[in-house]
Structures are given as C-alpha cells and as structure tokens.
Amino acid sequence: MIEGLPPPLPVSSRTWTFRAAEPDAGDGRRSPDVDLVHAWMHEPHVERWWHEAWPRQKWAEVVHAFRATKHALHTLPVLALSESMGAVAFLQVYRVPLDRVRPFYSYEEHDLGVHIAIGDEAKTNRKLGRSILRDTCLGLFAADPECRRVVAEPDADNVMSVRAFEAAGFRSEYTIELPEKTGLLMAFPRGEADSPLRRPAVSEAAP
C-alpha cells in the first residue's frame, strides 16, 4: 500500500542528480532552493505555461507544504542537477490517485505524474528537457518497482513541451479539459502491457 507515503524521489542517473527541494529552515534562514524556484517561476517562458509567478512567501509555503504537511503525500518538489550546469530544472512528482487527473483515466495505485520547468530560457530547446524527463521516469520506475507508468498533462498548445515529452518516451493519449487549459494527457509506460491508458468507465469517473 502506498497510502501515507510521499511520492518517491527518482533515482539519479549518470547524467542527472535528483534531489528534493528544501523548504526554508523556519528560523529565519532562507532556503536557496525556494529562492531559485521563485525566480524561475517569474521567468516569462515558465510563467506562460505554469501561471505560478507568486510572491516568494507563497513559494516558501508551497515548498514547505510539499515536504511537511499532508500535501507531502501528493507532491514532491524536486531539482534536477547536472555536474557541469548545476540546477537546471524544477520538477513536481505527484501521486495520480490524489491528483486532479484521476477522473480522466483508469489509474493504478502506484501511478505517478510529473510537471517540469527549465528555469533558464537559454537552456531550453537544447534537448535537455527530454533527457531529464526520460531519466526522471526511469528513476521513478527504479524507486518504485510497482509503478507501471508516469503521466503528464502539458497544455495542448505547448508544442515545445509536447515534443520534448514525446522525445523522452511519453505517448500522447487524448486531450482533457482542466480549469485553466486543454491538457494533452501523455504517459510513459514501464512496458508495452502498461499502454495505452484506458478511459474510466462512467461509474469509475463519478466523484
């Protein structure tokens, strides 16, 4: 049973080190991770798709909540770092059974989802995103042997993101209507038997 467990941290690869983002210490000491995520969320190329250019205080609370409260069971905030470039991307790894994508397919208990943002625009469009996403999925499969798939729901209009997810190994499934966007539901299956996603039966989809 995964009940009561936070999402796993992807096992690091040869190229990418994954580590959980640290919240503020609570004794006045500011977390450099929160500073970084806050700055990245204000970058126009990130804000355009994430819509989370919040004040630092709110990001401090969000990162704290993801690590220390019941929200920690839903989402793990993660930084992807390389030896030569340092921190390149912010990821959120979430548990599908606790997420808003749950009504949109017949999920399994160990299914995970991922959001990604490369903070420095100069580092985008250099095939880093696909590399991070692929290693994230393989690292999650390694961290949880019972996880059969990792899903994502990029904005269907975010061509660059959809392309990067596909190049990483995600398969495009179908569009879903979310409050702020039409998302393209995508999935990275562990094996052929774990694909494609099944739409839920009407009884399963009921709230």
Ligand SMILES: CC(C)(COP(=O)(O)OP(=O)(O)OC[C@H]1O[C@@H](n2cnc3c(N)ncnc32)[C@H](O)[C@@H]1OP(=O)(O)O)[C@@H](O)C(=O)NCCC(=O)NCCS
């Ligand atoms: C989305 C994101 C993670 C992708 O990572 P990336 O390293 O920039 O992407 P990659 O270089 O791996 O792939 C980009 C692809 O988009 C293509 N592309 C770029 N601009 C494009 C355009 N205007 N139209 C069509 N394709 C485009 C590139 O050619 C490349 O595909 P190809 O190499 O197969 O030809 C990164 O750009 C990012 O963080 N963006 C800002 C936040 C965001 O959008 N997050 C996603 C939310 S789900």
